[in-house]
Amino acid sequence: MTPQEFQDNASKNPVSSPQTVSLGLIQMGCGENPQDNLQHSIDHIRTAAARGAQVICLQELFSSPYFCQEENAHFFDLAEPVPGPTTKQLGKIAKELQVVIVASIFERWTSGIYHNCAAIIDNQGGVAGKYRKMHIPDDPCYYEKFYFTPGDLGFQSHSTPYGELGVLVCWDQWFPEAARLTALKGAQLILYPTAIGWLEGASDLENQAQQSAWETVQRGHAISNGVFLAAVNRVGREGNLTFWGQSFVCDPLGRVLARASAEKEEILVVECDLTQIEETRRQWPFWRDRRIEAYQGLDLRFLDEDSSSE
């Protein structure tokens, strides 16, 4: 073993990895002015850091209203490069407070290519990684296919001083493939910046069923992958949507450790004991038993042999 190999090996030693991480979730409402929203987020980040948060996750597209309720080319003006002005401002704060910030940004790559991007800003103040939303919705009041080119960076985990972070965004929540691939990349925590709400006119019963399904499917990802998981949702009324808040953190057994309210801004700071991951996967060793040689077909659209695409 060369000295470099020894050092690389030692850095993988569980004893030198962080044993706990304090996760901060910023659930907030947004106004029309991006600079005001950014400042509001920074105030919340300072509060979360003062309460001990080390990794702080903002909601999806936190610096603007959820503009995807309509298809309007004017909103492309909101996009910016990543790294860019917003990550620069947040980078200063991250370095000052010695925190990692996960920031969801409307990214302009070039003319005609825009992404729904999440930047991982580390405690040195730089962009340590970025994720471009892979699954893009297009449903009434969520016209994201108009704005966002589907992500091209795949599923990733990002090494930070506070743990291995996987970041996915909103609609990705419904796809077990996304969580699985992110966990297989080494993520200990999967974070989902989110903007999901109730459409005007739906019944209370439908609304409750949707929010419950949303939380349940994500808790399922935590369980099947043995990871911590957090969703950070926006809150409050915008146009025809009432964002349902209820940001939450769950542990590798899917137990909800904290859940924010449905009506108001809230900062959650939750201590996650990362040793639980090893413990859970020893007790329920799902990964040992995956039938990887029998998973052909997961990369196909449909497998019903009686039907055809014609």
Place this chain on the structure above:
Amino acid sequence: MTPQEFQDNASKNPVSSPQTVSLGLIQMGCGENPQDNLQHSIDHIRTAAARGAQVICLQELFSSPYFCQEENAHFFDLAEPVPGPTTKQLGKIAKELQVVIVASIFERWTSGIYHNCAAIIDNQGGVAGKYRKMHIPDDPCYYEKFYFTPGDLGFQSHSTPYGELGVLVCWDQWFPEAARLTALKGAQLILYPTAIGWLEGASDLENQAQQSAWETVQRGHAISNGVFLAAVNRVGREGNLTFWGQSFVCDPLGRVLARASAEKEEILVVECDLTQIEETRRQWPFWRDRRIEAYQGLDLRFLDEDSSSE
């Protein structure tokens, strides 16, 4: 289009497919004598059919105690072919009552090859399909790797007069790949014969967390795939395990439609409105948006580039 093609096509017409199916779940305790357990099951099947059940699912290895609590070659005597004596007896009942029965059987294929098998017995009385458990556990008191060769038939859906049935078994419950592939094969309902319980000596808190994780991860599969899902668990104390019952059925939004008790035998008969599947998938079109070109790696064990297998 040939007449045959036209007929095949017409049989796929949603108007001619069943719109609802009444699902019967038999949650029971088992004694030492296989013939008694079979007779007990048949009594319950008659009751379920009398209450309207069309598809009746028995629990995992319903005709014997859960022998996998110890590794004892003597228990291979319990194995039998599929089709075989048990499917023959159940076939008579299925035909008489005009029901489909899903029966979990310790299958002997040949000397040295045994499977944890589920037979789909249709209302003609024959074995319309079989599934061999793909994911085999091996944990304290669940020493299944000693008994069962991992399944070789892959993930399937079976056409029955009462709908397209996917069958998976117990430990498969924790693997989103299994549910996904089964749903992609066309299953409208996924059924899980199960034998899961609490180990002697665990705390109430651990017990509650495990049962909750078990139900949650399966509700997650129903949600991400837009299918009905049912788990049929055994109940009662055997050796060091207290089977936790709580068999349940949930709809494509993951809502629990019925749940049996944790302590006693119970027959659930639940009407499933299959039109909800189309409705749910129209409202939340997850399948439209799967990034099938970006799912490479699901057939690998681990993807962390910083680690190695050496």
